[in-house]
Amino acid sequence: MQSITQLVTHQVRQGADFVRFIGLALRIQFTRLPPRDVLVTQLVDAGWGSLALLTVLTLFAGLNLSVQSYGSFERFGGQDLLGMFAGVGGVRELYPVMAAVVCGARIGANLAASLANMRISEQIEALEVMAVDPVHYLVAPRLWAVTLALPLLCGYADVIGLAASYAGAVWQLGLDPGSFISQVQDAVRLADIGTGLLKGLIMGWLVAVISCFHGYTVAKRDGAEGVGIATNLAIVHGAVMCIVVNLILSWLIYG
Amino acid sequence: MDKLLRSLHTLGALVMFIGQVARSAVTPPVYLGETLRMMNVLAKRCVIPVSLAVAPVGAVISLQGISIFKLFGAERMLSSFLGTAIFREYSPALASVMVAAQAGSSIAARIGTMKVRGQIDALAVMSVDPVRYVVVPGVLACVIVAPLLSVLTNLLGVFSGWVFAVPIGGIDHGAFMEHLTAQITPADLWIGLGKCSLFGLGVGLIAGYLGLNVGKGAADVGKAANDTVVSTIVLILLVDYAVSMALLGAGL
Amino acid sequence: MADPTSTPDDTPAVVLDNVSKSFGDHTVLDGVSLTIQRGSIAVMLGPSGTGKSVLLRCLVGLLQPDRGRVLVFGEDVAALDEKRAADRKRLFAIRRRFGMLFQDGALFDDMTVFDNVAFPMRLHTQLSEQAIHEKVSDRLARVGVAHAEQKFPSELSGGMRKRVAFARAIAIDPDIVLCDEPSSGLDPVMSATLDELILELHRTLGMTFIIISHDTAEARKVADTIGMLANGKLVTFGPAEQVFAENHPALEQFFTRATVGPIKVV
Numbered sequence: 001m002q003s004i005t006q007l008v009t010h011q012v013r014q015g016a017d018f019v020r021f022i023g024l025a026l027r028i029q030f031t032r033l034p035p036r037d038v039l040v041t042q043l044v045d046a047g048w049g050s051l052a053l054l055t056v057l058t059l060f061a062g063l064n065l066s067v068q069s070y071g072s073f074e075r076f077g078g079q080d081l082l083g084m085f086a087g088v089g090g091v092r093e094l095y096p097v098m099a100a101v102v103c104g105a106r107i108g109a110n111l112a113a114s115l116a117n118m119r120i121s122e123q124i125e126a127l128e129v130m131a132v133d134p135v136h137y138l139v140a141p142r143l144w145a146v147t148l149a150l151p152l153l154c155g156y157a158d159v160i161g162l163a164a165s166y167a168g169a170v171w172q173l174g175l176d177p178g179s180f181i182s183q184v185q186d187a188v189r190l191a192d193i194g195t196g197l198l199k200g201l202i203m204g205w206l207v208a209v210i211s212c213f214h215g216y217t218v219a220k221r222d223g224a225e226g227v228g229i230a231t232n233l234a235i236v237h238g239a240v241m242c243i244v245v246n247l248i249l250s251w252l253i254y255g
Numbered sequence: 256m257d258k259l260l261r262s263l264h265t266l267g268a269l270v271m272f273i274g275q276v277a278r279s280a281v282t283p284p285v286y287l288g289e290t291l292r293m294m295n296v297l298a299k300r301c302v303i304p305v306s307l308a309v310a311p312v313g314a315v316i317s318l319q320g321i322s323i324f325k326l327f328g329a330e331r332m333l334s335s336f337l338g339t340a341i342f343r344e345y346s347p348a349l350a351s352v353m354v355a356a357q358a359g360s361s362i363a364a365r366i367g368t369m370k371v372r373g374q375i376d377a378l379a380v381m382s383v384d385p386v387r388y389v390v391v392p393g394v395l396a397c398v399i400v401a402p403l404l405s406v407l408t409n410l411l412g413v414f415s416g417w418v419f420a421v422p423i424g425g426i427d428h429g430a431f432m433e434h435l436t437a438q439i440t441p442a443d444l445w446i447g448l449g450k451c452s453l454f455g456l457g458v459g460l461i462a463g464y465l466g467l468n469v470g471k472g473a474a475d476v477g478k479a480a481n482d483t484v485v486s487t488i489v490l491i492l493l494v495d496y497a498v499s500m501a502l503l504g505a506g507l
Numbered sequence: 508m509a510d511p512t513s514t515p516d517d518t519p520a521v522v523l524d525n526v527s528k529s530f531g532d533h534t535v536l537d538g539v540s541l542t543i544q545r546g547s548i549a550v551m552l553g554p555s556g557t558g559k560s561v562l563l564r565c566l567v568g569l570l571q572p573d574r575g576r577v578l579v580f581g582e583d584v585a586a587l588d589e590k591r592a593a594d595r596k597r598l599f600a601i602r603r604r605f606g607m608l609f610q611d612g613a614l615f616d617d618m619t620v621f622d623n624v625a626f627p628m629r630l631h632t633q634l635s636e637q638a639i640h641e642k643v644s645d646r647l648a649r650v651g652v653a654h655a656e657q658k659f660p661s662e663l664s665g666g667m668r669k670r671v672a673f674a675r676a677i678a679i680d681p682d683i684v685l686c687d688e689p690s691s692g693l694d695p696v697m698s699a700t701l702d703e704l705i706l707e708l709h710r711t712l713g714m715t716f717i718i719i720s721h722d723t724a725e726a727r728k729v730a731d732t733i734g735m736l737a738n739g740k741l742v743t744f745g746p747a748e749q750v751f752a753e754n755h756p757a758l759e760q761f762f763t764r765a766t767v768g769p770i771k772v773v
Binding site: 053056057060061063064067068069070071073081084085088089092093101102105106109110112113114116117120121172187223224225226227228229230231232235236239240243244246247250251254255 | 304307308311312314315316318319320322323326336339340343344352353356357360361363364365367368371372423472473474476477478479480481484485488489492493495496499500502503
């Protein structure tokens with residue numbers, strides 16, 4: 001019983017710390033410009049560094065979306081809906097979420113691991129002694145970089161994913177290409193793409209804040225173990241948060 | 256050329272590692288207690304994140320599906336699509352992705368930390384085979400825990416889909432239930448669970464391999480955890496696609 | 508500006524006035540008072556876990572003491588609250604007068620040796636890139652790692668990492684250099700090299716050094732002022748000859764490596 005109370009108080013305390021960290025991050029992010037060279041490095045790392053992974057994943061996610069839905073639709077004779085389903089489901093939901101979860105896991109784990117490592121090897125203290133605000137120097141550019149990179153990645157995922165769905169539907173399942181394309185054109189509006197990018201923006205910021213929080217607040221004495229735990233928490237909390245926030249956003253927008 | 260050689264080398268090492276794990280898993284001594292402990296730890300750690308991640312998928316399918324099905328006056332068929340999509344595809348794949356995120360990264364981080372701190376060498380000096388004692392229990396635990404979690408997420412996914420289809424979407428409850436059970440076959444369930452075990456195996460093997468082959472510092476532990484998640488997610492999607500194609504070909 | 512003879516002001520570099528600090532119910536500093544003059548090399552000795560490191564962090568405001576004053580060139584660091592903007596500015600101004608050598612170097616992993624040493628110059632000085640280049644080369648030459656400019660910290664040995672960290676600590680001519688266990692993790696020859704480096708830099712640049720250590724050989728070699736912390740209290744403090752002559756039991760225990768004495772093994 002006592003361990004449950006302890007667990008609850010620990011969670012509550014961590015929640016309070018997280019809220020405080022969000023406040024700090026927002027203030028630092030929007031009151032001062034982040035250091036430019038760090039921002040550029042982080043942008044390249046988050047955006048360019050995720051491209052290969054995202055390409056492979058959306059390629060297969062797009063193919064899967066066609067092939068798997070075909071199996072389900074076929075049972076009640078709804079194969080003709082495939083283009084519409086692949087378009088709407090992909091652009092509105094699957095590709096933004098995939099980009100956020102997968103790139104978020106990669107980027108977030110990197111952020112958490114690098115910040116945690118800096119904490120335990122006293123690099124963050126070294127910055128403070130050198131009269132540099134570590135939140136401004138380390139956290140702010142990372143927040144900006146991920147927030148800017150994720151919507152772009154979502155847009156890229158839309159393109160690759162739709163192309164892969166088309167390939168799956170037309171070349172593998174032998175559906176009519178003209179009908180597929182016209183269904184996608186009918187179903188996917190510009191607003192849908194915009195919503196996807198907006199989702200990417202919001203989820204990107206949240207992933208960045210969560211990962212920076214776990215990495216930055218690691219305790220020095222936890223050593224290598226602390227780095228592992230911070231990485232793990234960043235990945236898990238980031239992924240869960242993306243999926244839950246996606247549902248909330250979809251509900252608000254399409255519900 | 257150099258890069259190719261290195262990739263081949265890694266591939267070879269991975270194959271040897273898998274062989275070693277396979278041999279250790281079927282020959283005594285099997286550390287059953289350690290395996291059960293790992294299962295307990297993984298199940299406890301994964302159940303909340305996996306549920307939170309998979310449950311919304313059913314809701315999203317209903318949310319987006321209703322409008323599409325309505326165009327054709329087929330909204331009563333929604334549950335049939337929802338059921339098969341959840342049982343066969345989304346629940347296994349997503350539950351496994353979350354098992355990779357939670358269990359995979361924590362196994363890799365744990366083994367990596369042990370390696371960095373010299374505990375793996377300490378085990379070897381005490382003539383305990385690290386693969387047998389540290390890696391195999393993790394792999395077995397993943398293989399068993401992933402499908403169990405998938406059973407739970409199947410139910411959660413269908414339930415959240417029901418919430419968004421019936422009370423919120425206005426579809427008749429009777430029609431929803433009728434079409435839900437009409438289209439799901441036992442094969443769907445078994446295929447889903449089988450995929451989960453397969454993915455779990457991949458998670459455990461990759462986490463063990465990357466954990467044991469960690470670099471020498473704390474930063475490398477984080478990298479091992481990260482690489483585990485990224486490579487298992489890629490693997491899950493690839494295998495998922497291959498399995499889907501094969502099943503489609505076999506008419507299942 | 509680092510040369511103490513050129514500043515007419517003779518306020519001591521550091522004054523601690525009755526400083527106490529606890530973590531939970533564990534008291535690590537208990538009413539510590541001391542004065543360190545400009546241009547001296549002060550070595551604070553003490554067993555592990557007696558708050559030496561905490562003392563160092565109080566000086567630069569990384570930790571706030573629970574009670575007492577921490578005067579750095581006459582300004583009370585303990586009274587500055589990092590959360591308030593005005594205080595933060597003054598705290599940062601004070602921190603610029605410090606250089607710190609961390610226990611494991613704390614070099615930035617993602618920067619080369621050159622960029623690590625150039626980092627404080629680029630942030631806090633108006634020097635041109637050309638001038639920075641010359642100054643970094645000078646600093647690296649002083650610590651004897653001029654050949655490693657373009658390497659990354661992960662490619663260096665422990666001794667080299669520490670020397671690069673030293674170069675970074677003295678990069679912008681600080682008035683006070685803090686050293687956290689400079690000899691830990693180094694072999695005797697490398698620690699002796701580092702000690703000579705401290706003496707050399709002190710002679711040529713005239714900075715104040717505050718060193719925490721449990722290496723008695725190091726204390727004998729470099730210190731002109733010695734203090735000893737045990738169980739959170741300052742048991743002895745003063746000019747090196749005087750402290751050695753007085754030979755406090757705790758200090759004697761430390762120097763003779765005795766297991767029996769005022770310092771309890773926990």
